[in-house]
Amino acid sequence: MxxxxxxxxxxxxxxxxxxxxxxxxxxxxxxxxxxxxxxxxxxxxxxxxxxxxxxxxxxxxxxxxxxxxxxxxxxxxxxxxxxxxYKFSYSSDDIGTSDFSVMSFNVRLFNKFGWLPEPTVKEDILNFINTEQPDILCLQEYRTGDPIDLDGYYNFNARHVEGVKSGQTIFSKFPIINSGSLEFPNTSNNAIFVDIVKQRDTIRVYTFHLQSSGIETDVEKLKKETSSHLFKQVGATFKAQQGQVELFLEHKSKSNYKTIVTGDFNNTAYSYIYRKVKGEDLKDAFEAAGNGFGRTYDFKFFPMRIDFILADKAFAVNSFKTFDVKLSDHYPIKTTLSLP
Incomplete structure:
Protein backbone atom coordinates (compact mmCIF):
# COMPACT_ATOMS: atom_id res chain seq x y z
CA MET A 1 0.00 0.00 0.00
CA TYR A 86 -24.85 -13.94 -15.02
CA LYS A 87 -25.15 -15.37 -18.54
CA PHE A 88 -24.81 -13.85 -21.99
CA SER A 89 -26.40 -16.84 -23.74
CA TYR A 90 -28.83 -16.66 -26.62
CA SER A 91 -31.62 -19.19 -26.80
CA SER A 92 -34.36 -19.60 -29.36
CA ASP A 93 -38.07 -19.66 -28.60
CA ASP A 94 -38.62 -21.99 -31.56
CA ILE A 95 -39.85 -25.41 -30.46
CA GLY A 96 -38.80 -28.45 -32.48
CA THR A 97 -40.90 -31.56 -32.85
CA SER A 98 -38.74 -33.50 -30.37
CA ASP A 99 -38.51 -30.64 -27.84
CA PHE A 100 -40.49 -30.45 -24.63
CA SER A 101 -40.69 -27.73 -22.01
CA VAL A 102 -40.32 -27.90 -18.24
CA MET A 103 -41.46 -25.16 -15.87
CA SER A 104 -40.82 -24.79 -12.15
CA PHE A 105 -42.59 -22.22 -9.96
CA ASN A 106 -42.96 -21.67 -6.23
CA VAL A 107 -46.49 -20.23 -6.13
CA ARG A 108 -46.42 -19.30 -2.41
CA LEU A 109 -49.80 -20.82 -1.57
CA PHE A 110 -51.48 -18.76 -4.31
CA ASN A 111 -51.13 -15.68 -2.08
CA LYS A 112 -53.42 -17.19 0.56
CA PHE A 113 -52.31 -14.72 3.25
CA GLY A 114 -52.41 -11.61 1.07
CA TRP A 115 -48.67 -10.95 0.73
CA LEU A 116 -49.43 -9.31 -2.61
CA PRO A 117 -52.19 -6.66 -2.76
CA GLU A 118 -53.83 -8.04 -5.92
CA PRO A 119 -56.91 -10.18 -5.10
CA THR A 120 -56.64 -12.20 -8.34
CA VAL A 121 -53.19 -13.76 -7.88
CA LYS A 122 -54.42 -17.35 -8.15
CA GLU A 123 -56.38 -16.60 -11.32
CA ASP A 124 -53.37 -14.70 -12.73
CA ILE A 125 -51.10 -17.69 -12.06
CA LEU A 126 -53.57 -19.99 -13.79
CA ASN A 127 -53.77 -17.65 -16.80
CA PHE A 128 -49.97 -17.49 -16.93
CA ILE A 129 -49.68 -21.30 -16.95
CA ASN A 130 -52.37 -21.65 -19.62
CA THR A 131 -50.54 -19.10 -21.77
CA GLU A 132 -47.14 -20.76 -21.44
CA GLN A 133 -48.43 -24.34 -21.74
CA PRO A 134 -45.37 -26.16 -20.37
CA ASP A 135 -45.28 -29.88 -21.12
CA ILE A 136 -44.16 -30.57 -17.55
CA LEU A 137 -45.09 -28.23 -14.72
CA CYS A 138 -43.62 -28.48 -11.22
CA LEU A 139 -45.15 -26.34 -8.49
CA GLN A 140 -43.91 -25.79 -4.96
CA GLU A 141 -45.88 -24.37 -2.01
CA TYR A 142 -48.99 -25.58 -3.80
CA ARG A 143 -52.21 -25.86 -1.78
CA THR A 144 -53.79 -29.23 -2.47
CA GLY A 145 -56.78 -28.02 -0.47
CA ASP A 146 -57.31 -25.23 -3.01
CA PRO A 147 -56.34 -26.96 -6.28
CA ILE A 148 -56.22 -25.75 -9.86
CA ASP A 149 -57.53 -27.61 -12.91
CA LEU A 150 -55.43 -27.80 -16.06
CA ASP A 151 -56.93 -29.28 -19.22
CA GLY A 152 -54.80 -31.82 -21.03
CA TYR A 153 -52.56 -32.71 -18.10
CA TYR A 154 -51.98 -35.78 -16.00
CA ASN A 155 -50.98 -34.93 -12.44
CA PHE A 156 -49.58 -36.24 -9.19
CA ASN A 157 -50.61 -34.67 -5.86
CA ALA A 158 -52.58 -31.87 -7.50
CA ARG A 159 -55.22 -32.93 -5.02
CA HIS A 160 -53.99 -34.37 -1.77
CA VAL A 161 -52.83 -37.96 -2.07
CA GLU A 162 -53.24 -39.99 1.13
CA GLY A 163 -49.92 -40.43 2.86
CA VAL A 164 -48.17 -37.71 0.83
CA LYS A 165 -47.48 -34.26 2.22
CA SER A 166 -49.11 -31.42 0.34
CA GLY A 167 -47.02 -28.56 -0.94
CA GLN A 168 -45.59 -29.98 -4.18
CA THR A 169 -47.32 -31.15 -7.33
CA ILE A 170 -46.35 -32.16 -10.85
CA PHE A 171 -48.50 -31.77 -13.96
CA SER A 172 -47.52 -33.54 -17.18
CA LYS A 173 -48.88 -33.70 -20.71
CA PHE A 174 -47.17 -37.07 -20.98
CA PRO A 175 -48.59 -40.16 -19.26
CA ILE A 176 -47.44 -40.74 -15.68
CA ILE A 177 -46.68 -44.42 -15.07
CA ASN A 178 -45.23 -44.15 -11.57
CA SER A 179 -45.11 -41.57 -8.79
CA GLY A 180 -44.17 -41.16 -5.17
CA SER A 181 -43.00 -38.93 -2.36
CA LEU A 182 -39.87 -38.55 -0.25
CA GLU A 183 -40.98 -37.49 3.20
CA PHE A 184 -38.39 -35.32 4.93
CA PRO A 185 -38.39 -35.80 8.72
CA ASN A 186 -39.44 -33.11 11.21
CA THR A 187 -40.65 -30.66 8.56
CA SER A 188 -43.55 -29.91 6.25
CA ASN A 189 -41.12 -29.91 3.30
CA ASN A 190 -40.79 -32.91 1.00
CA ALA A 191 -39.95 -34.06 -2.51
CA ILE A 192 -42.14 -35.83 -5.03
CA PHE A 193 -41.35 -37.59 -8.28
CA VAL A 194 -43.08 -38.97 -11.36
CA ASP A 195 -41.96 -41.29 -14.14
CA ILE A 196 -43.37 -40.14 -17.46
CA VAL A 197 -43.37 -41.72 -20.89
CA LYS A 198 -42.45 -39.54 -23.85
CA GLN A 199 -42.51 -41.60 -27.04
CA ARG A 200 -40.03 -44.41 -26.33
CA ASP A 201 -38.35 -42.73 -23.38
CA THR A 202 -39.19 -42.97 -19.70
CA ILE A 203 -38.08 -39.87 -17.82
CA ARG A 204 -38.02 -39.32 -14.07
CA VAL A 205 -38.92 -35.85 -12.83
CA TYR A 206 -38.34 -34.70 -9.26
CA THR A 207 -39.49 -31.51 -7.65
CA PHE A 208 -38.72 -30.49 -4.13
CA HIS A 209 -38.82 -27.68 -1.65
CA LEU A 210 -35.82 -27.84 0.65
CA GLN A 211 -35.84 -26.40 4.15
CA SER A 212 -36.37 -22.65 4.28
CA SER A 213 -34.05 -20.39 6.28
CA GLY A 214 -36.91 -18.06 7.22
CA ILE A 215 -34.73 -14.98 6.68
CA GLU A 216 -36.72 -11.77 6.47
CA THR A 217 -36.59 -10.00 3.11
CA ASP A 218 -38.05 -6.80 4.55
CA VAL A 219 -35.17 -4.38 5.23
CA GLU A 220 -36.55 -2.95 8.47
CA LYS A 221 -37.35 -6.37 9.93
CA LEU A 222 -33.96 -7.71 8.88
CA LYS A 223 -32.19 -4.87 10.71
CA LYS A 224 -33.71 -6.10 13.98
CA GLU A 225 -32.10 -9.53 13.60
CA THR A 226 -28.73 -10.05 15.32
CA SER A 227 -25.92 -11.49 13.23
CA SER A 228 -25.40 -14.36 15.69
CA HIS A 229 -29.08 -15.33 15.47
CA LEU A 230 -29.01 -15.19 11.66
CA PHE A 231 -25.91 -17.38 11.46
CA LYS A 232 -27.39 -19.89 13.89
CA GLN A 233 -30.72 -19.98 12.06
CA VAL A 234 -29.24 -20.35 8.58
CA GLY A 235 -26.64 -22.87 9.77
CA ALA A 236 -29.37 -25.08 11.24
CA THR A 237 -31.33 -24.79 7.97
CA PHE A 238 -28.35 -25.89 5.87
CA LYS A 239 -27.78 -28.89 8.14
CA ALA A 240 -31.42 -29.90 7.61
CA GLN A 241 -31.03 -29.40 3.85
CA GLN A 242 -28.01 -31.72 3.82
CA GLY A 243 -30.07 -34.50 5.40
CA GLN A 244 -32.88 -33.92 2.91
CA VAL A 245 -30.49 -34.04 -0.04
CA GLU A 246 -28.96 -37.27 1.26
CA LEU A 247 -32.43 -38.85 1.25
CA PHE A 248 -32.99 -37.60 -2.29
CA LEU A 249 -29.64 -38.93 -3.54
CA GLU A 250 -30.28 -42.34 -2.02
CA HIS A 251 -33.65 -42.49 -3.79
CA LYS A 252 -32.26 -41.21 -7.10
CA SER A 253 -29.45 -43.78 -7.08
CA LYS A 254 -32.02 -46.58 -7.44
CA SER A 255 -33.35 -45.28 -10.77
CA ASN A 256 -31.80 -45.85 -14.19
CA TYR A 257 -34.04 -43.33 -15.96
CA LYS A 258 -32.81 -40.05 -17.39
CA THR A 259 -33.62 -37.51 -14.70
CA ILE A 260 -34.82 -33.93 -14.40
CA VAL A 261 -34.64 -32.20 -11.02
CA THR A 262 -36.60 -29.03 -10.34
CA GLY A 263 -37.56 -26.99 -7.35
CA ASP A 264 -36.89 -24.40 -4.71
CA PHE A 265 -33.52 -25.31 -3.17
CA ASN A 266 -33.56 -22.41 -0.71
CA ASN A 267 -29.85 -22.24 -1.40
CA THR A 268 -27.56 -20.89 -4.08
CA ALA A 269 -25.46 -22.37 -6.87
CA TYR A 270 -22.38 -21.76 -4.67
CA SER A 271 -23.41 -24.18 -1.95
CA TYR A 272 -22.63 -27.75 -0.93
CA ILE A 273 -26.35 -28.52 -1.30
CA TYR A 274 -26.45 -27.47 -4.96
CA ARG A 275 -23.20 -29.30 -5.81
CA LYS A 276 -24.45 -32.56 -4.30
CA VAL A 277 -27.84 -32.41 -6.06
CA LYS A 278 -26.25 -31.55 -9.40
CA GLY A 279 -23.58 -34.22 -9.09
CA GLU A 280 -21.70 -35.34 -12.17
CA ASP A 281 -24.68 -36.42 -14.26
CA LEU A 282 -26.87 -33.29 -14.30
CA LYS A 283 -26.44 -29.86 -15.85
CA ASP A 284 -27.96 -26.52 -14.90
CA ALA A 285 -30.39 -25.33 -17.58
CA PHE A 286 -29.70 -21.67 -16.73
CA GLU A 287 -25.95 -22.11 -17.16
CA ALA A 288 -26.55 -23.89 -20.46
CA ALA A 289 -28.98 -21.44 -22.06
CA GLY A 290 -29.92 -18.67 -19.62
CA ASN A 291 -29.51 -14.94 -20.01
CA GLY A 292 -28.94 -12.13 -17.52
CA PHE A 293 -28.79 -12.58 -13.76
CA GLY A 294 -31.32 -15.40 -13.65
CA ARG A 295 -32.83 -14.04 -10.43
CA THR A 296 -35.56 -16.37 -9.17
CA TYR A 297 -36.25 -14.91 -5.72
CA ASP A 298 -37.46 -11.41 -4.84
CA PHE A 299 -34.57 -10.46 -2.53
CA LYS A 300 -34.05 -6.71 -2.17
CA PHE A 301 -30.28 -6.61 -1.75
CA PHE A 302 -28.85 -8.50 -4.72
CA PRO A 303 -29.98 -11.07 -7.34
CA MET A 304 -30.71 -14.47 -5.76
CA ARG A 305 -31.02 -17.63 -7.85
CA ILE A 306 -32.36 -20.38 -5.59
CA ASP A 307 -34.81 -22.13 -7.96
CA PHE A 308 -33.32 -24.55 -10.45
CA ILE A 309 -34.00 -26.93 -13.31
CA LEU A 310 -31.25 -29.53 -13.61
CA ALA A 311 -31.34 -32.02 -16.46
CA ASP A 312 -29.48 -35.20 -17.28
CA LYS A 313 -26.49 -34.51 -19.51
CA ALA A 314 -28.13 -36.65 -22.19
CA PHE A 315 -30.62 -33.82 -22.77
CA ALA A 316 -29.87 -30.85 -25.01
CA VAL A 317 -30.88 -27.58 -23.35
CA ASN A 318 -32.32 -25.47 -26.17
CA SER A 319 -33.66 -22.51 -24.19
CA PHE A 320 -34.11 -21.13 -20.70
CA LYS A 321 -36.18 -18.23 -19.44
CA THR A 322 -36.85 -16.53 -16.12
CA PHE A 323 -40.22 -14.76 -16.21
CA ASP A 324 -40.36 -11.28 -14.68
CA VAL A 325 -43.91 -11.64 -13.37
CA LYS A 326 -44.86 -10.60 -9.85
CA LEU A 327 -47.17 -13.45 -8.82
CA SER A 328 -45.18 -14.77 -5.85
CA ASP A 329 -41.96 -14.06 -3.96
CA HIS A 330 -40.36 -16.37 -6.55
CA TYR A 331 -40.21 -16.03 -10.33
CA PRO A 332 -41.17 -18.91 -12.63
CA ILE A 333 -38.45 -20.53 -14.72
CA LYS A 334 -38.82 -22.57 -17.88
CA THR A 335 -36.50 -24.57 -20.10
CA THR A 336 -36.86 -26.43 -23.38
CA LEU A 337 -35.12 -29.79 -23.62
CA SER A 338 -34.67 -32.47 -26.22
CA LEU A 339 -33.03 -35.86 -26.52
CA PRO A 340 -30.67 -35.82 -29.53
Whole structure:
Protein backbone atom coordinates (compact mmCIF):
# COMPACT_ATOMS: atom_id res chain seq x y z
CA MET A 1 0.00 0.00 0.00
CA UNK A 2 3.04 2.23 -0.27
CA UNK A 3 2.24 5.53 -1.97
CA UNK A 4 -1.49 5.38 -1.20
CA UNK A 5 -3.21 8.13 0.73
CA UNK A 6 -4.96 7.28 4.01
CA UNK A 7 -8.41 7.12 2.39
CA UNK A 8 -7.18 4.80 -0.34
CA UNK A 9 -5.43 2.59 2.24
CA UNK A 10 -8.72 2.16 4.13
CA UNK A 11 -10.51 1.30 0.88
CA UNK A 12 -7.85 -1.28 0.05
CA UNK A 13 -8.17 -2.89 3.48
CA UNK A 14 -11.92 -3.27 2.89
CA UNK A 15 -11.19 -4.52 -0.63
CA UNK A 16 -8.79 -7.13 0.80
CA UNK A 17 -11.44 -8.39 3.24
CA UNK A 18 -14.08 -8.69 0.51
CA UNK A 19 -11.62 -10.47 -1.78
CA UNK A 20 -10.65 -12.88 1.02
CA UNK A 21 -14.31 -13.71 1.72
CA UNK A 22 -14.98 -14.43 -1.95
CA UNK A 23 -11.85 -16.57 -2.16
CA UNK A 24 -12.95 -18.47 0.95
CA UNK A 25 -16.38 -19.08 -0.60
CA UNK A 26 -14.76 -21.15 -3.38
CA UNK A 27 -14.27 -24.06 -0.97
CA UNK A 28 -17.83 -23.96 0.42
CA UNK A 29 -19.35 -26.43 -2.11
CA UNK A 30 -16.98 -29.06 -0.68
CA UNK A 31 -17.70 -28.53 3.03
CA UNK A 32 -20.79 -30.33 4.42
CA UNK A 33 -22.93 -27.96 6.51
CA UNK A 34 -23.09 -30.59 9.24
CA UNK A 35 -19.32 -30.21 9.60
CA UNK A 36 -19.06 -26.41 9.51
CA UNK A 37 -22.51 -24.81 9.41
CA UNK A 38 -21.39 -21.26 10.22
CA UNK A 39 -19.00 -21.11 7.26
CA UNK A 40 -21.59 -22.50 4.85
CA UNK A 41 -23.78 -19.43 5.51
CA UNK A 42 -21.30 -17.43 3.44
CA UNK A 43 -22.64 -19.06 0.27
CA UNK A 44 -25.75 -16.87 0.46
CA UNK A 45 -23.62 -13.74 0.13
CA UNK A 46 -21.55 -14.83 -2.88
CA UNK A 47 -23.51 -12.72 -5.43
CA UNK A 48 -22.89 -9.61 -3.32
CA UNK A 49 -19.19 -10.48 -2.94
CA UNK A 50 -18.84 -10.85 -6.71
CA UNK A 51 -20.50 -7.48 -7.30
CA UNK A 52 -18.35 -5.75 -4.65
CA UNK A 53 -15.13 -7.20 -6.06
CA UNK A 54 -16.20 -5.99 -9.48
CA UNK A 55 -16.75 -2.50 -8.06
CA UNK A 56 -13.33 -2.48 -6.36
CA UNK A 57 -11.65 -3.67 -9.56
CA UNK A 58 -13.21 -0.81 -11.53
CA UNK A 59 -12.33 1.67 -8.77
CA UNK A 60 -8.61 0.85 -8.94
CA UNK A 61 -8.64 0.43 -12.72
CA UNK A 62 -9.97 3.97 -13.25
CA UNK A 63 -7.16 5.22 -11.00
CA UNK A 64 -4.59 3.08 -12.84
CA UNK A 65 -3.47 1.45 -9.57
CA UNK A 66 -1.92 -2.00 -9.31
CA UNK A 67 -4.33 -2.76 -6.42
CA UNK A 68 -6.85 -3.63 -9.14
CA UNK A 69 -5.04 -6.96 -9.52
CA UNK A 70 -6.34 -8.26 -6.18
CA UNK A 71 -10.03 -8.38 -7.10
CA UNK A 72 -9.24 -9.20 -10.73
CA UNK A 73 -7.27 -12.32 -9.78
CA UNK A 74 -9.91 -13.45 -7.26
CA UNK A 75 -12.70 -12.96 -9.81
CA UNK A 76 -10.79 -14.87 -12.50
CA UNK A 77 -10.12 -17.74 -10.09
CA UNK A 78 -13.87 -17.98 -9.56
CA UNK A 79 -14.95 -17.49 -13.17
CA UNK A 80 -17.42 -20.38 -12.86
CA UNK A 81 -19.12 -18.45 -10.05
CA UNK A 82 -19.67 -15.49 -12.35
CA UNK A 83 -20.98 -17.90 -14.98
CA UNK A 84 -23.54 -19.15 -12.44
CA UNK A 85 -24.61 -15.62 -11.62
CA TYR A 86 -24.85 -13.94 -15.02
CA LYS A 87 -25.15 -15.37 -18.54
CA PHE A 88 -24.81 -13.85 -21.99
CA SER A 89 -26.40 -16.84 -23.74
CA TYR A 90 -28.83 -16.66 -26.62
CA SER A 91 -31.62 -19.19 -26.80
CA SER A 92 -34.36 -19.60 -29.36
CA ASP A 93 -38.07 -19.66 -28.60
CA ASP A 94 -38.62 -21.99 -31.56
CA ILE A 95 -39.85 -25.41 -30.46
CA GLY A 96 -38.80 -28.45 -32.48
CA THR A 97 -40.90 -31.56 -32.85
CA SER A 98 -38.74 -33.50 -30.37
CA ASP A 99 -38.51 -30.64 -27.84
CA PHE A 100 -40.49 -30.45 -24.63
CA SER A 101 -40.69 -27.73 -22.01
CA VAL A 102 -40.32 -27.90 -18.24
CA MET A 103 -41.46 -25.16 -15.87
CA SER A 104 -40.82 -24.79 -12.15
CA PHE A 105 -42.59 -22.22 -9.96
CA ASN A 106 -42.96 -21.67 -6.23
CA VAL A 107 -46.49 -20.23 -6.13
CA ARG A 108 -46.42 -19.30 -2.41
CA LEU A 109 -49.80 -20.82 -1.57
CA PHE A 110 -51.48 -18.76 -4.31
CA ASN A 111 -51.13 -15.68 -2.08
CA LYS A 112 -53.42 -17.19 0.56
CA PHE A 113 -52.31 -14.72 3.25
CA GLY A 114 -52.41 -11.61 1.07
CA TRP A 115 -48.67 -10.95 0.73
CA LEU A 116 -49.43 -9.31 -2.61
CA PRO A 117 -52.19 -6.66 -2.76
CA GLU A 118 -53.83 -8.04 -5.92
CA PRO A 119 -56.91 -10.18 -5.10
CA THR A 120 -56.64 -12.20 -8.34
CA VAL A 121 -53.19 -13.76 -7.88
CA LYS A 122 -54.42 -17.35 -8.15
CA GLU A 123 -56.38 -16.60 -11.32
CA ASP A 124 -53.37 -14.70 -12.73
CA ILE A 125 -51.10 -17.69 -12.06
CA LEU A 126 -53.57 -19.99 -13.79
CA ASN A 127 -53.77 -17.65 -16.80
CA PHE A 128 -49.97 -17.49 -16.93
CA ILE A 129 -49.68 -21.30 -16.95
CA ASN A 130 -52.37 -21.65 -19.62
CA THR A 131 -50.54 -19.10 -21.77
CA GLU A 132 -47.14 -20.76 -21.44
CA GLN A 133 -48.43 -24.34 -21.74
CA PRO A 134 -45.37 -26.16 -20.37
CA ASP A 135 -45.28 -29.88 -21.12
CA ILE A 136 -44.16 -30.57 -17.55
CA LEU A 137 -45.09 -28.23 -14.72
CA CYS A 138 -43.62 -28.48 -11.22
CA LEU A 139 -45.15 -26.34 -8.49
CA GLN A 140 -43.91 -25.79 -4.96
CA GLU A 141 -45.88 -24.37 -2.01
CA TYR A 142 -48.99 -25.58 -3.80
CA ARG A 143 -52.21 -25.86 -1.78
CA THR A 144 -53.79 -29.23 -2.47
CA GLY A 145 -56.78 -28.02 -0.47
CA ASP A 146 -57.31 -25.23 -3.01
CA PRO A 147 -56.34 -26.96 -6.28
CA ILE A 148 -56.22 -25.75 -9.86
CA ASP A 149 -57.53 -27.61 -12.91
CA LEU A 150 -55.43 -27.80 -16.06
CA ASP A 151 -56.93 -29.28 -19.22
CA GLY A 152 -54.80 -31.82 -21.03
CA TYR A 153 -52.56 -32.71 -18.10
CA TYR A 154 -51.98 -35.78 -16.00
CA ASN A 155 -50.98 -34.93 -12.44
CA PHE A 156 -49.58 -36.24 -9.19
CA ASN A 157 -50.61 -34.67 -5.86
CA ALA A 158 -52.58 -31.87 -7.50
CA ARG A 159 -55.22 -32.93 -5.02
CA HIS A 160 -53.99 -34.37 -1.77
CA VAL A 161 -52.83 -37.96 -2.07
CA GLU A 162 -53.24 -39.99 1.13
CA GLY A 163 -49.92 -40.43 2.86
CA VAL A 164 -48.17 -37.71 0.83
CA LYS A 165 -47.48 -34.26 2.22
CA SER A 166 -49.11 -31.42 0.34
CA GLY A 167 -47.02 -28.56 -0.94
CA GLN A 168 -45.59 -29.98 -4.18
CA THR A 169 -47.32 -31.15 -7.33
CA ILE A 170 -46.35 -32.16 -10.85
CA PHE A 171 -48.50 -31.77 -13.96
CA SER A 172 -47.52 -33.54 -17.18
CA LYS A 173 -48.88 -33.70 -20.71
CA PHE A 174 -47.17 -37.07 -20.98
CA PRO A 175 -48.59 -40.16 -19.26
CA ILE A 176 -47.44 -40.74 -15.68
CA ILE A 177 -46.68 -44.42 -15.07
CA ASN A 178 -45.23 -44.15 -11.57
CA SER A 179 -45.11 -41.57 -8.79
CA GLY A 180 -44.17 -41.16 -5.17
CA SER A 181 -43.00 -38.93 -2.36
CA LEU A 182 -39.87 -38.55 -0.25
CA GLU A 183 -40.98 -37.49 3.20
CA PHE A 184 -38.39 -35.32 4.93
CA PRO A 185 -38.39 -35.80 8.72
CA ASN A 186 -39.44 -33.11 11.21
CA THR A 187 -40.65 -30.66 8.56
CA SER A 188 -43.55 -29.91 6.25
CA ASN A 189 -41.12 -29.91 3.30
CA ASN A 190 -40.79 -32.91 1.00
CA ALA A 191 -39.95 -34.06 -2.51
CA ILE A 192 -42.14 -35.83 -5.03
CA PHE A 193 -41.35 -37.59 -8.28
CA VAL A 194 -43.08 -38.97 -11.36
CA ASP A 195 -41.96 -41.29 -14.14
CA ILE A 196 -43.37 -40.14 -17.46
CA VAL A 197 -43.37 -41.72 -20.89
CA LYS A 198 -42.45 -39.54 -23.85
CA GLN A 199 -42.51 -41.60 -27.04
CA ARG A 200 -40.03 -44.41 -26.33
CA ASP A 201 -38.35 -42.73 -23.38
CA THR A 202 -39.19 -42.97 -19.70
CA ILE A 203 -38.08 -39.87 -17.82
CA ARG A 204 -38.02 -39.32 -14.07
CA VAL A 205 -38.92 -35.85 -12.83
CA TYR A 206 -38.34 -34.70 -9.26
CA THR A 207 -39.49 -31.51 -7.65
CA PHE A 208 -38.72 -30.49 -4.13
CA HIS A 209 -38.82 -27.68 -1.65
CA LEU A 210 -35.82 -27.84 0.65
CA GLN A 211 -35.84 -26.40 4.15
CA SER A 212 -36.37 -22.65 4.28
CA SER A 213 -34.05 -20.39 6.28
CA GLY A 214 -36.91 -18.06 7.22
CA ILE A 215 -34.73 -14.98 6.68
CA GLU A 216 -36.72 -11.77 6.47
CA THR A 217 -36.59 -10.00 3.11
CA ASP A 218 -38.05 -6.80 4.55
CA VAL A 219 -35.17 -4.38 5.23
CA GLU A 220 -36.55 -2.95 8.47
CA LYS A 221 -37.35 -6.37 9.93
CA LEU A 222 -33.96 -7.71 8.88
CA LYS A 223 -32.19 -4.87 10.71
CA LYS A 224 -33.71 -6.10 13.98
CA GLU A 225 -32.10 -9.53 13.60
CA THR A 226 -28.73 -10.05 15.32
CA SER A 227 -25.92 -11.49 13.23
CA SER A 228 -25.40 -14.36 15.69
CA HIS A 229 -29.08 -15.33 15.47
CA LEU A 230 -29.01 -15.19 11.66
CA PHE A 231 -25.91 -17.38 11.46
CA LYS A 232 -27.39 -19.89 13.89
CA GLN A 233 -30.72 -19.98 12.06
CA VAL A 234 -29.24 -20.35 8.58
CA GLY A 235 -26.64 -22.87 9.77
CA ALA A 236 -29.37 -25.08 11.24
CA THR A 237 -31.33 -24.79 7.97
CA PHE A 238 -28.35 -25.89 5.87
CA LYS A 239 -27.78 -28.89 8.14
CA ALA A 240 -31.42 -29.90 7.61
CA GLN A 241 -31.03 -29.40 3.85
CA GLN A 242 -28.01 -31.72 3.82
CA GLY A 243 -30.07 -34.50 5.40
CA GLN A 244 -32.88 -33.92 2.91
CA VAL A 245 -30.49 -34.04 -0.04
CA GLU A 246 -28.96 -37.27 1.26
CA LEU A 247 -32.43 -38.85 1.25
CA PHE A 248 -32.99 -37.60 -2.29
CA LEU A 249 -29.64 -38.93 -3.54
CA GLU A 250 -30.28 -42.34 -2.02
CA HIS A 251 -33.65 -42.49 -3.79
CA LYS A 252 -32.26 -41.21 -7.10
CA SER A 253 -29.45 -43.78 -7.08
CA LYS A 254 -32.02 -46.58 -7.44
CA SER A 255 -33.35 -45.28 -10.77
CA ASN A 256 -31.80 -45.85 -14.19
CA TYR A 257 -34.04 -43.33 -15.96
CA LYS A 258 -32.81 -40.05 -17.39
CA THR A 259 -33.62 -37.51 -14.70
CA ILE A 260 -34.82 -33.93 -14.40
CA VAL A 261 -34.64 -32.20 -11.02
CA THR A 262 -36.60 -29.03 -10.34
CA GLY A 263 -37.56 -26.99 -7.35
CA ASP A 264 -36.89 -24.40 -4.71
CA PHE A 265 -33.52 -25.31 -3.17
CA ASN A 266 -33.56 -22.41 -0.71
CA ASN A 267 -29.85 -22.24 -1.40
CA THR A 268 -27.56 -20.89 -4.08
CA ALA A 269 -25.46 -22.37 -6.87
CA TYR A 270 -22.38 -21.76 -4.67
CA SER A 271 -23.41 -24.18 -1.95
CA TYR A 272 -22.63 -27.75 -0.93
CA ILE A 273 -26.35 -28.52 -1.30
CA TYR A 274 -26.45 -27.47 -4.96
CA ARG A 275 -23.20 -29.30 -5.81
CA LYS A 276 -24.45 -32.56 -4.30
CA VAL A 277 -27.84 -32.41 -6.06
CA LYS A 278 -26.25 -31.55 -9.40
CA GLY A 279 -23.58 -34.22 -9.09
CA GLU A 280 -21.70 -35.34 -12.17
CA ASP A 281 -24.68 -36.42 -14.26
CA LEU A 282 -26.87 -33.29 -14.30
CA LYS A 283 -26.44 -29.86 -15.85
CA ASP A 284 -27.96 -26.52 -14.90
CA ALA A 285 -30.39 -25.33 -17.58
CA PHE A 286 -29.70 -21.67 -16.73
CA GLU A 287 -25.95 -22.11 -17.16
CA ALA A 288 -26.55 -23.89 -20.46
CA ALA A 289 -28.98 -21.44 -22.06
CA GLY A 290 -29.92 -18.67 -19.62
CA ASN A 291 -29.51 -14.94 -20.01
CA GLY A 292 -28.94 -12.13 -17.52
CA PHE A 293 -28.79 -12.58 -13.76
CA GLY A 294 -31.32 -15.40 -13.65
CA ARG A 295 -32.83 -14.04 -10.43
CA THR A 296 -35.56 -16.37 -9.17
CA TYR A 297 -36.25 -14.91 -5.72
CA ASP A 298 -37.46 -11.41 -4.84
CA PHE A 299 -34.57 -10.46 -2.53
CA LYS A 300 -34.05 -6.71 -2.17
CA PHE A 301 -30.28 -6.61 -1.75
CA PHE A 302 -28.85 -8.50 -4.72
CA PRO A 303 -29.98 -11.07 -7.34
CA MET A 304 -30.71 -14.47 -5.76
CA ARG A 305 -31.02 -17.63 -7.85
CA ILE A 306 -32.36 -20.38 -5.59
CA ASP A 307 -34.81 -22.13 -7.96
CA PHE A 308 -33.32 -24.55 -10.45
CA ILE A 309 -34.00 -26.93 -13.31
CA LEU A 310 -31.25 -29.53 -13.61
CA ALA A 311 -31.34 -32.02 -16.46
CA ASP A 312 -29.48 -35.20 -17.28
CA LYS A 313 -26.49 -34.51 -19.51
CA ALA A 314 -28.13 -36.65 -22.19
CA PHE A 315 -30.62 -33.82 -22.77
CA ALA A 316 -29.87 -30.85 -25.01
CA VAL A 317 -30.88 -27.58 -23.35
CA ASN A 318 -32.32 -25.47 -26.17
CA SER A 319 -33.66 -22.51 -24.19
CA PHE A 320 -34.11 -21.13 -20.70
CA LYS A 321 -36.18 -18.23 -19.44
CA THR A 322 -36.85 -16.53 -16.12
CA PHE A 323 -40.22 -14.76 -16.21
CA ASP A 324 -40.36 -11.28 -14.68
CA VAL A 325 -43.91 -11.64 -13.37
CA LYS A 326 -44.86 -10.60 -9.85
CA LEU A 327 -47.17 -13.45 -8.82
CA SER A 328 -45.18 -14.77 -5.85
CA ASP A 329 -41.96 -14.06 -3.96
CA HIS A 330 -40.36 -16.37 -6.55
CA TYR A 331 -40.21 -16.03 -10.33
CA PRO A 332 -41.17 -18.91 -12.63
CA ILE A 333 -38.45 -20.53 -14.72
CA LYS A 334 -38.82 -22.57 -17.88
CA THR A 335 -36.50 -24.57 -20.10
CA THR A 336 -36.86 -26.43 -23.38
CA LEU A 337 -35.12 -29.79 -23.62
CA SER A 338 -34.67 -32.47 -26.22
CA LEU A 339 -33.03 -35.86 -26.52
CA PRO A 340 -30.67 -35.82 -29.53
Missing amino acids: KGLKLGSKIIFVINSLVAFLLLTSYILPYIPPKSFASLSVLSLGVPLLIILNGVFFMYWLLRVKKQMLLSLVVLLLGWNYINSM
